[in-house]
Amino acid sequence: MYVWLEQSEVIQIKTKKYTVFMNNKDKDQTTAWYEQLKKAEP
Structure with missing residues (x-):
């Protein structure tokens, strides 16, 4: 697994x-993942 250092x-x-x-080289994708994880938080 790699982390995009440019982001x-x-x-x-x-x-x-x-x-x-x-993360993702597309910062919007990273933000979308974050929002999904935040909603799933117990």
Whole structure:
């Protein structure tokens, strides 16, 4: 898995075991993922 360094928008997901960073070269896609994850938050 790679993180696009040219993009400043990065999503960080922390679990008990791992920390995952994700983004997309299209910042609008990263924002859409963030909004979806935010809605799914318990």
